[in-house]
Amino acid sequence: MIMEKAKKDKEKKQVLLRLSSSLWEELAAWAEDDFRSINGQIEYLLNECVKHRKRTKKTSRDDS
Secondary structure: OHHHHHHHHHOOOOOOOOOOHHHHHHHHHHHHHOOOOHHHHHHHHHHHHHHHHHHHHHHHHHHO
16 A cells, blocks of 8 residues: 555656746746756645645644
């Protein structure tokens, strides 16, 4: 079961994403500062948002 999850995590899905040119430029500069590709930066930011959401949901359930 653990190996299945690890394999699934390594699989990549392609997504067509349209961004404004100003957002693209901001992400490109940020990615360069963090030594990442723009794609890597977007994936990193999305992962961080998902982690934050999970922590927030867990905290709000604990407070109930």
